[in-house]
Amino acid sequence: MSAPPEASLPLEAAVLWLALLAPPLLGLVAWRFPPRRMLLVLLAGASLPLATLWLLHRVASGGLLEGTWSPGGLVLHWRLDGLAGLLLLLTQLLLLASAAHAVGHRRATALDERAFAGFWPLLGGLATALGLIWVAADLLTLYAALELMGLTAVGMMLLPGTGDALVAGMRYLLYALVGSLAWLLGVALLLGATGRLDLAGLEATTEPGAVTGIAMALLAAGLLLKAAIFPLHGWLVPVHASAFTPVSALHGALVVKASFFILIQLWQRLVPEAVAAAWLLGGLGTLAILWGGLQAWRASELKQVVAWSTVGQLGYLMLAFPLLAGTSAAVATLAWQATWLQLAGHALAKAAMFMAAGNLVLSVGQSRLADLAGTSRQLPLSLMTFGLASVTLMGLPPSAGFTAKWLLLQAAILAGQWPWVIVLVAGTLLTAAYVFRVFRCAFVEDAPRHDFRPLPAGMDLIALLLALASLALGLGAEWPLALLREGGLP
Amino acid sequence: MSGALILLATLGTSLLAAVMIFLLPERAFRARTGLNLGAALIKLGLVAWMVWGLSHGREYAVEFPVLEGLPFVLRADALGIMFAGLSSLLWLLTTVYAIGYLEDSPNRKRFFGFFSLCVASTLGISLAGNLFTLLVFYELLTLSTYPLVVHRGTSKALAAGKVYLRYTLVAGLGLMVGMVTLHVLAGDIRFGEREILAELGSGRQPLLVGLFWVLIAGFGVKAALVPLHGWLPRAMVAPAPVSALLHAVAVVKAGAFGIVRLVYDVYGIELSDSLGLLNGLVAVASVTILYGSLRALAQQELKPRLAYSTVSQVSYIVLGIGLFGPLGTIAALSHLLHQGLMKVTLFFCAGNYAEELGIHRIDELDGAGRRMPLTSMAFTVGALGMIGLPPVVGFLSKWYLGTGAIQAGMPWVIAVLVASSLLNAAYFLPILGRLWFRPGPDHGVGEWPEERRLGRLETHAWLLVPAVVTALFSLMAGMLAGMPFSPLEWATRVASAEYLP
């Protein structure tokens, strides 16, 4: 992965590749010398989002950055547009937050430093993989990055070493591996039909037809599996419930979304007019919203509530497909913005929610919802963070979830696709039901008292900042969305 | 100070107070009290400044884009500032009351934090300049009142919270869908841009009528219009200051205010009239008024009786809106203020009886006038106002409603008013009779359920003063209705300046 880039924009390309490849190096350093202070981690990584901000500034002023590099006769493509830059920025911020949270988590759980050290290089690898997915513009790089992401994610899931975590990790591994073979078969078909792997070339040369459709179906199957879209979500909940908190946070916030990102990019290029298939995906999203919400409502453990909520929330992203396929430009613009706003808002909120839930569970020492009684008095900050994060998930104002829902509703109404309006309403009510179920448990006053373990203040603070960011994104959506619009629509 | 800055400062005061209260430790009682009162006073001052500025022709507005073609607009117009003034004034008094009421009880930090947030949302609702901004604060109000409703953490309180959420969240969603549809139909509509919908053309009129009722239903839940009122009596389990907040300062008022905005500022009263929407409003309001009064009559406990009385009284506002003509408009707008003053007095008094003497049922009130004379006087003023006897402000509301009904050509509304007033009298006069004319424990008959002797006065001074002050305001607003800046005068100014054809 680390061959030097060969590009026409030397400075920007160098900064980009530095930002992409620095995390594994930092991870190796942290592996050798595990950090003990959150601030240190934040300072070490702070330059990465700054670099991305500079790149975004360049993109905003000069338009798309793109280039190629060729290791051993292959020609690989990358491109950085507004969307990729924003996602890169989001990734880096969330990775930094998780890294800092992980330091506190290790300290609070009194885990052995060496036993936890493996987290750091894996985190670095995950950072590179995600970054590559956002900027890759050919199927080979995407394949490599997708696999790197999957394997580092499995590795992180296994860190707790408990039986639950191992079984969940094993299932995740098998699913991920088979998913990637489905993807590879799809790539093989496309390569056979067109002889190209770069996205721009594929867009130009593929013609709608049975083979393209089947290739897309295989690609989509692999990606849907990795993105845990209903009904292929079976692996997600046990994995999230048993992993370390910062790992679940990252996984729920970013890893599953990366597969969705690839899916929608390919879909828009290969089969933009496949209305029936798009409605099928929208239908899957609907089922995900309903089923995930229902299960979250029925779950008895806090982390399971959060994990099932991820299944449900991913469904909202799937509604983009029917709203993008064969609709007017105005509808597509709205849906496109809504999707990415929803993705970013959910990423921030879900990371915050996992962290807050993890903090609550860690502090109470129990994971069942009923054991949360009295937390509203004892752990107000964690509970407040949980609440702020759930505001975004419910799509209530002021939050990114609300603004995204407004856009989605607007798109659905404008396109006359009323089913999605009903889905959005039902999903919101379900989300409110399971979120307020948690609060009802937390507000109970006449319950036996637990001993509450104090946690490092930074752990709550990081979660709170993420939750606040998801709220601020709701009213401050214009800046990222303007960048998105400039970057061009599908 | 520039217009935008003062507007943001007004909103920011309570937001900042909320944040700082959350940051203070639970035991920092003095700091929290100072913060609460300081913020309330500063906010009241800022609102008063804006009232003065508005009457001198200044503009207060701030906006920024949230999405393409969808701005977040804050703007102080005469109607908004009227509601803002009411909520700031009552917030100050309710804060004083709450500080006394919650003395020594747990979770005060959480209570006052959300209390401030709640009032910040109400202020946001009053200053919102378009439907989107209104919705943002409207939903924020739902979220910030939930912890207050379930404050006691008992299973009854939690159940009430659940019902409250069911009603308000569904209503909020309905509002959102309606607003988005309206946005798709006509783009962003600032309050006051009544011509946009009026010029849409007749092909869109069925859709407009449908949307109107969707939005009315969304606002109607908070305004407790029958049959959407179910949450309000249940929410009575909350502490007394919260009831005051729900019934007088914030929540039901937000719903009624939303209806006012919708009819006067989005659809416009003429379009509403020509679409035949006003008749429906009058019908709904009449049903609500009578139904609420009848249910109030059936209650044996004090707070539920007051709750059903709210259901009925808030609909006077809706009734006034439905009466096409200047007098109806004045009645609606002024009753928005009058009802707040009177109802908050009644709830303060009910809280005082409960705190000082442990009284919850009406038949326990015998002879309480002798034991708590000031509280009982305040209660009497509020109750007489509700019945509509001069010189309390309630009389003015009913007078204008009656004349408005004649002006609008709906004389049968007067029958509703008379019936309602009789019912009001039927459920308030017995209470007054018990207070003043029945012998009670202080006359040596029976004993109070749970007497506590909270202060040197008849009860804790922090509880007594707000009740007396709001009662005085209710009286003064009635007697000095002709003075500048009285509620009636301001309502007349709003009505004649902006809404009359």
Place this chain on the structure above:
Amino acid sequence: MSLSGELLPAGLLVILPAACLLDRYLPRACLAFIAFALLMALAWWRLGAPWLALAEAVLGALLTGMALFHGLGSLGSRSRLPSRDHETRPRHQAIARWLAALAWLALAAGAIWGLLGAGELSVPSEVMRRPLLIAGLAIMVMGLWAFAHHHHLLRRLLAFNVLGSGVFLLLIGLAGQLVEVQGLILVGLVVALVGSVLGAVLLRRLHALDGRVTLDGGAGDDR
């Protein structure tokens, strides 16, 4: 290239994975897989991709083989896994898996049929194409069947590896010896290796923890 010279390896290419996947005696199944991987290396070499052949031999045969035997506990460890697989899969789980596997196969076969029939392939036709595609499809069928059917984790890992090889063969059969194909296969080999190593290590730890060699109560379907 005589017919028999091609038929024998092609036949072996199908027989060896079958042996690997059908054998309940796990060490023998692993040996069969190593032989199969070496044969794959030979195939790559014959197809003019010597580097790929080397990678397959080292990564696919040597290292993956070591990982599998490590998973079995045969490489210098105290607790061995039972050498024989006695697990049977509960019937209700099988249906969804079978449906998924059949859908996969139908899609793949349909697409290949379409590509060959319509002459839409971008790379000009070569002699080796048909046998490669047939062998690839056959291997994929076996891999899918085994992955859907087997319960023992090591056998599922084997199935995954076989399935992967089938996909590689299809890839080269469809797209020829493009440099992109070699890149994809190389990445695929590395992924398969890392996956196998991870899986084997996991299996060992699961076995050491509570003696299990399967995922109990696996829910949902499985692609």
